[in-house]
Amino acid sequence: QAQLQQSGPGLVKPSQTLSLTCGISGDSVSSDTSAWNWIRQSPSRGLEWLGRTYYRSQWYTDYAVSVKSRLTITADTSKNLFSLQLNSVTPADTAVYYCARRDNSGLTGLGAFDLWGQGTVVTVSS
Amino acid sequence: SYVVTQPPSVSVAPGKTASITCGGDNIVSKSVNWYQQRPGQAPVLVVYDDNVRPSLIPARFSGSNSGNTATLTISRVEAGDEADYFCQVWDNISDHPVFGGGTKLTVL
Numbered sequence: 470q471a472q473l474q475q476s477g478p479g480l481v482k483p484s485q486t487l488s489l490t491c492g493i494s495g496d497s498v499s500s501d502t503s504a505w506n507w508i509r510q511s512p513s514r515g516l517e518w519l520g521r522t523y524y525r526s527q528w529y530t531d532y533a534v535s536v537k538s539r540l541t542i543t544a545d546t547s548k549n550l551f552s553l554q555l556n557s558v559t560p561a562d563t564a565v566y567y568c569a570r571r572d573n574s575g576l577t578g579l580g581a582f583d584l585w586g587q588g589t590v591v592t593v594s595s
Numbered sequence: 596s597y598v599v600t601q602p603p604s605v606s607v608a609p610g611k612t613a614s615i616t617c618g619g620d621n622i623v624s625k626s627v628n629w630y631q632q633r634p635g636q637a638p639v640l641v642v643y644d645d646n647v648r649p650s651l652i653p654a655r656f657s658g659s660n661s662g663n664t665a666t667l668t669i670s671r672v673e674a675g676d677e678a679d680y681f682c683q684v685w686d687n688i689s690d691h692p693v694f695g696g697g698t699k700l701t702v703l
Contacts (some may be wrong), residue, residue: 516638516681516694533691567637571692578644579685581628582692585637 471495473568473586481562481593487555491568491586498544498551499524502574505551506582507542511564521571522551558593565590597625597686601695607672609703615698617665617682625684627665629658632679642667642681669700677702687697 477489489507496503510516520532522542526552532540541554557560570584577583599619607613617627627645630638640649642658645665655670669676682695 515696516683518692518694531691577628577640577649578647579626581640581643582638582683583640583643583649584631585639588637 471570471584473570473584475566475586475589477589477591479590479592481558481591481594483559483593487553487566487591487593488559489553489563489566489568489589489591490550491552492548492550494549496570496584497572498549499546501525502572502593504571504573504580505542505544506571507540507553507568508567508569508582509562509564510567510588513522514564515565519553519555523573561592563591563593596689596691597684597693599682599693599695601680601686601698602672603652603696604699604701606701606703607669609672609674611672613672613700615667615669615680615682617663617667617695618663619684620663622665622684623660625660625687627658627660629656629667629684630681630683631676632681634678638681649696652675671703672700674702676700695700 472494474492483485506519506521507519522530539556544551565588568586569582572583573580629642631641632638645660646658657668679697681697
């Protein structure tokens, strides 16, 4: 049974960088049938997709327009994890952050988020 | 970009049937996924591809999609079904996911 385990700080100061990691067990970050996503949730914005990374003979990344200039998602194949770095954070970035797998194997049709991390509550405050 | 709309809340008595809708322009042309989120927990996939249940999800959960409305139906509602439910589709052009605002299901 695959699992995602998140780690990272729960408090970040304004203008600093938010860094989170998502460790993968039971699957591979290099899988050619999975995509690895970051999604956040706040009362004001609901569930908001931030971006993803995936491997299809080479690495691809894709970001939401709203955070594209500030977000970097990377994969570490040696540790089988992927990471989020969000720069220049403001209080508006306060949210619960989730990592999630999109299954592209065909087992969930066109692809659904079939596996989620436990969530990390991130507060941006001085 | 594509927008999907859900009612903020739905209430139902135990043992009855709950219907949660997800509206969008010609949503029938899209594949709709549904997630259940209990308080303090991560979302869980309960229906994908409009009407397919993952293996561990009870048969009481079903989905349909027609015209401009997709529907998640929960039969014989139990207290443990009380949660937020989100619909999700894929934007055809960007392949980015679009989430509904969520519906809070209250079991009376």
